[in-house]
Amino acid sequence: MKLVVVSAGLSVPSSTRLLGDRLAAATAARTGADVRVIEVRDLAVAIAHNLTSGFPGPALAEALDAVAGADGLVVVTPVFSASYSGLFKSFFDVLGARDKDALAGKPVLVAATGGTARHSMVLDHALRPLFSYLRAVVVPTGVYAASEDWGAQGLPERIERAAGELAALMTGSPAQRHRAAPGPAADDLAVVPFAEQLARLRG
Numbered sequence: 261m262k263l264v265v266v267s268a269g270l271s272v273p274s275s276t277r278l279l280g281d282r283l284a285a286a287t288a289a290r291t292g293a294d295v296r297v298i299e300v301r302d303l304a305v306a307i308a309h310n311l312t313s314g315f316p317g318p319a320l321a322e323a324l325d326a327v328a329g330a331d332g333l334v335v336v337t338p339v340f341s342a343s344y345s346g347l348f349k350s351f352f353d354v355l356g357a358r359d360k361d362a363l364a365g366k367p368v369l370v371a372a373t374g375g376t377a378r379h380s381m382v383l384d385h386a387l388r389p390l391f392s393y394l395r396a397v398v399v400p401t402g403v404y405a406a407s408e409d410w411g412a413q414g415l416p417e418r419i420e421r422a423a424g425e426l427a428a429l430m431t432g433s434p435a436q437r438h439r440a441a442p443g444p445a446a447d448d449l450a451v452v453p454f455a456e457q458l459a460r461l462r463g
Contacts, residue, residue, distance in 0.1 A: 261332075261430065262294055263287055263332050264296045264297075264332075264334070266298050266334070266348075267336050268348035269301065270301050276337065279371055280334055281297070283371060286419055286420055287423040291431055293332070296326055300347050300351050302319075303319060303320050306320035307320060307347065320354070324355050327362065334369045334426070335348075336372065337373075338373050343382060344386050349390070362394075366396050369401075370403075371404065374404070376406055377404075379404070387402065388402065399422060
């Protein structure tokens with residue numbers, strides 16, 4: 261099983277890469293998946309050339325193949341102007357142009373980093389629509405980490421929950437799904453006819 265992290269962090273060290281690594285480690289612990297990290301900044305020149313020529317260089321082609329062949333993805337971007345970075349979007353533009361079905365049905369965990377919690381809505385306003393358009397299956401819990409979240413309560417729990425949801429989609433394990441989404445198990449919920457429910461209420 262293969263898990264690929266696409267990190268669009270620009271600095272070294274990068275909080276974006278750190279978040280991707282933590283999400284990947286939590287997911288791999290549940291699935292035993294082999295983890296591959298793609299640093300988009302290392303492919304910036306190749307992406308620009310591909311956008312103008314239509315042909316990826318060897319390193320970019322290998323990265324695109326890795327994403328297309330993954331059993332699950334963790335995608336992480338820093339926030340720029342209240343959205344994902346241009347380089348992050350360009351990578352997936354190139355992927356979609358090469359193979360419009362590359363992400364169809366693929367489990368994807370979306371995550372982002374930023375300097376302030378005010379940009380947390382980037383997950384729902386930018387990342388989730390992008391990957392829904394690419395027909396990926398986006399896990400319910402996205403993870404946003406502002407500067408103040410590192411070392412604070414809440415982030416580790418969000419990482420674990422999101423990783424559990426991604427692992428459940430990657431493995432198709434009912435037990436894993438129940439851990440990812442606490443509550444009554446789907447198999448334990450019986451369908452009761454409306455007339456019977458009404459009779460119980462009246463009785």
